[in-house]
Amino acid sequence: MISSHYDVAxxxxxxxxxxxxxxxxxxxxxxxxxxxxxxLGGVLKQCVHDGFGLLRFGERLTGPEYAYRYETLVRNTxxxxxxxxxxxxxxxxxxxxxxxxxxxxxxxAVTAKSVVLATGCRERTAKQIGIHGxxxxxxxxxxxxxxxxxxxxxxxxxxxLVLGSGDIGLIxxxxxxLEGASVLGVYEAKPTxxxxxxxxxxxxxxxDIPLYTSSTVTRVFGRNRLEAxxxxxxxxxxxxxxxxxxxxxxxxxxxxxxxxxxxxxAEKLGVPLGAGGGPVSDHNCMTLADGVFxxxxxxxxxxxxxxxxxxxxxAGARAASYRPGKRTLVFLQxxxxxxxxxxxxIDGSRLTxxxxxxxxxxxxxGRTTVRAELDGKVILEKRYSQxxxxxxxxxxxxxxxxxxxxxxxxxxxxxxxx
Ligand SMILES: Cc1cc2nc3c(=O)[nH]c(=O)nc-3n(C[C@H](O)[C@H](O)[C@H](O)COP(=O)(O)OP(=O)(O)OC[C@H]3O[C@@H](n4cnc5c(N)ncnc54)[C@H](O)[C@@H]3O)c2cc1C
Numbered sequence: 001m002i003s004s005h006y007d008v009a010x011x012x013x014x015x016x017x018x019x020x021x022x023x024x025x026x027x028x029x030x031x032x033x034x035x036x037x038x039x040l041g042g043v044l045k046q047c048v049h050d051g052f053g054l055l056r057f058g059e060r061l062t063g064p065e066y067a068y069r070y071e072t073l074v075r076n077t078x079x080x081x082x083x084x085x086x087x088x089x090x091x092x093x094x095x096x097x098x099x100x101x102x103x104x105x106x107x108x109a110v111t112a113k114s115v116v117l118a119t120g121c122r123e124r125t126a127k128q129i130g131i132h133g134x135x136x137x138x139x140x141x142x143x144x145x146x147x148x149x150x151x152x153x154x155x156x157x158x159x160x161l162v163l164g165s166g167d168i169g170l171i172x173x174x175x176x177x178l179e180g181a182s183v184l185g186v187y188e189a190k191p192t193x194x195x196x197x198x199x200x201x202x203x204x205x206x207x208d209i210p211l212y213t214s215s216t217v218t219r220v221f222g223r224n225r226l227e228a229x230x231x232x233x234x235x236x237x238x239x240x241x242x243x244x245x246x247x248x249x250x251x252x253x254x255x256x257x258x259x260x261x262x263x264x265x266a267e268k269l270g271v272p273l274g275a276g277g278g279p280v281s282d283h284n285c286m287t288l289a290d291g292v293f294x295x296x297x298x299x300x301x302x303x304x305x306x307x308x309x310x311x312x313x314x315a316g317a318r319a320a321s322y323r324p325g326k327r328t329l330v331f332l333q334x335x336x337x338x339x340x341x342x343x344x345x346i347d348g349s350r351l352t353x354x355x356x357x358x359x360x361x362x363x364x365x366g367r368t369t370v371r372a373e374l375d376g377k378v379i380l381e382k383r384y385s386q387x388x389x390x391x392x393x394x395x396x397x398x399x400x401x402x403x404x405x406x407x408x409x410x411x412x413x414x415x416x417x418x
Contacts, residue, residue: 003109006032006080008319009099011087011265012118014042016296018070019309020116020316021079027320031079032110034101036086040074041067042120043143044305046150049171055306066305082110090115090265095324097269097291114291114319117266117279118312121297123168124258133219138226142168142256146175155179157252161229162186163217167195167303167390169256174203176254183209184250187231189216189238192364194256195390196303217253218245226251259301266294276300276340282329282347283355285315286322293319300342300358303392307358314356325349330408332372337362337414339389346397348404354396361387367417372397374410383417 008024010017013035021033039045044052047063054060057069074081082101089100096111123141138157140148146168148154160181162169165188173183186204191214193200204211212231218240219230233244261277271287271294274280278299279287286293295315296308328348334341339362346355361368365387372380372395379401384393404410 003111004032006030006110006112008032008114008116008316009034009097009110009112010116010118010316011090011099012042012120012296012298013037013040013081013083014118014120014296014308015044015067015070015305016120016298016308016312017042017116017118018067018074019312020118020293020295020319022070022073022077023313023316024116024320025077025079027317029320032082032112033074033079034082034085034087034099034110036084038084040071040081040083046143046146047171048150049175052305055304056309063305070309087265090268092269092289092291114293114322115269116293116295116312116315116319117263117298118294118296118315119262119265119298121259121261121301124255124260126255129255129257131217131220134222136220136222136224136226138222138251139220139253139255142166142172142254145172145252145254149175149179155181156254157181157226157250159184159250160252160254161217161248161250162254162256164188164255164257165193165195165200165211165213166256166258167199169254170195170199170203172254172256173209174207177207177209181252183207184248185210185212187215187217188213189234190214192388193390197388197391216240220253221247226253229253259297261298261301263298266292266298274340274342274344276342278342280345281343282327282345283343283357284318284347284350285311285343286318286347290324290327291322293322300340302358303390307392307394311356311358318350328404328406330404330406330410332357332410332412334359334412335414337365338412341412346402346404346410348402348408351399351402351404354399355402356394356396358392358394360389360392361414362389364388365414365416369415369417370395371413371415372410373413374402374404375408387414
């Protein structure tokens, strides 16, 4: 088997992987960027709407434009780009990592001193939400429908219904309408929408597409092709309420019911995963396995590609400067009002800049103060005018006040602000 050696191996050529590879190269490392698809860009290749790049480039770009900007930067370096190469196995031997790449040329091995996992996320499927009824054609995830419409130029149905109000479902409700399909409604089991407020306004309200909250699809009908679905109201515990069933005729059901970080390779490396499905990691994006870094949607599902690029650049730079050594990890202790905080820990032994954290609230909240206390001393108080679970928020802690020892206690609290 042919084998080649690098300082940093980045797995996944989406916006996260490209930003990580660039940052590692800028830090002087010999870098390989490995992507299983034929082209770099990840999911952004199929996101033809605009809104990308406002933070990173100060411009409104489409997904392919944003990806192309990064690809051009990558191609202007001597980073080795291995597209059409699927990493099927990865392991650690001695101080080095070895990844097995399968491509049309066969099997090859790549070794590296550190690894950045930028493998993105995947969508929850019909099997994972267990809808009763037959299994006809016409039921697909919103991302698959996005691929059909935006890459293949094919319409998956003419009378469509969307289950789940995640951002991809909202974006596809608009896209299908623009392509001439009728979108009969978006059904959401929770009492509030699951996507960004701006997507509800721009993708549903602007196109008169109804949003039914506290409702779900309870049954599908159709032998070969989907013919109809049964929708029901749900109670506060999201259980269908008997007697509220209505049958809606449709030929296509799109599912937008959640994204799951893709971390099979991380698991092969023995990396512990956190509550959100991404690896537990420190503020340098290093997982609990030394030398293994994680970024982008593989680390935590982000709602802005610009945030993905930002955290991935940090992961790439830190992977480049990685040297084995003991870490002083202090884990944040958020209260129950936080749904997720990422990364989960600070490494006191490798703390240079103010560490940045992303979080989502567990419930909708009005004015809120987030307070961080280190060993009982307040080190951050930040106010937010509104918090919603779908909207990722961020804060940074002042590095100068983070004199950490192994027994330090770092708590995070949310309090109603007046
Ligand atoms: C289906 C879907 C649709 C989306 N649509 C939108 C949208 O319309 N608008 C929006 O703002 N955001 C959208 N997003 C969010 C968007 O994915 C992120 O903002 C951004 O693309 C995340 O970047 P990433 O690099 O972390 O992941 P990705 O873009 O998913 O890139 C990960 C890459 O890793 C590669 N990979 C994974 N495993 C391996 C392996 N073992 N070997 C080699 N390569 C591997 C994949 O092929 C992929 O190219 C969507 C996400 C999904 C999942």
